[in-house]
Amino acid sequence: MIANIVSVHVKEENINDFKIASTANHLGTRKEAGNVRFDVLQSKEDPTRFTLYEVFMTQEDVDFHKTTEHYKTWRDTVAPYMAEPRSAVTREIICCDVPEKSAD
Amino acid sequence: MIANIVSVHVKEENINDFKIASTANHLGTRKEAGNVRFDVLQSKEDPTRFTLYEVFMTQEDVDFHKTTEHYKTWRDTVAPYMAEPRSAVTREIICCDVPEKSAD
DSSP: OEEEEEEEEBOGGGHHHHHHHHHHHHHHHTTSTTEEEEEEEEOSSOTTEEEEEEEESSHHHHHHHTTSHHHHHHHHHHGGGBSSOOEEEEEEEEEOOOOOOOOO | OEEEEEEEEBOGGGHHHHHHHHHHHHHHHTTSTTEEEEEEEEOSSOTTEEEEEEEESSHHHHHHHTTSHHHHHHHHHHGGGBSSOOEEEEEEEEEOOOOOOOOO
């Protein structure tokens, strides 16, 4: 399994817009067969700072995610919200319990 | 819900020791009623770099975690493995599906 931890810094006026777009991406991504987690996080101290925590079963599942409409819509929607380019680190999973998928 | 993302840099000779200690902490923490996630991640490019991704329901659950034997055992066991002090960022959860707990 592969985790991507994405750090996002948005413009103050786009905080709510970013939450709305990322919630839609969360809901779409969680329906992908190879997705394990898609958590959207926000800093309390600095609400313009967000983190996306994404886990996929394989690299193929990561690649597939990038082809989905919900990902592409999110990418294009949030592009003008960025205060600076986002950055990501990739990690391999050592321990992660994989839940049964709910039918949301 | 509250997420803590902990960055850990271990000495090369302690990579496997750290994995063993952190797996035990993962198993213990996942049994805590207020714990939602406890993922242990490792960098492929630099295997001395680990990330712990921890989610708890409330601040009280975070505080309780620090009182558990599995946490205190982990903290004391890994202390000599550190190549540098670990760092953490705290985030509030915007989107995170909470799975039913399995009986592991």
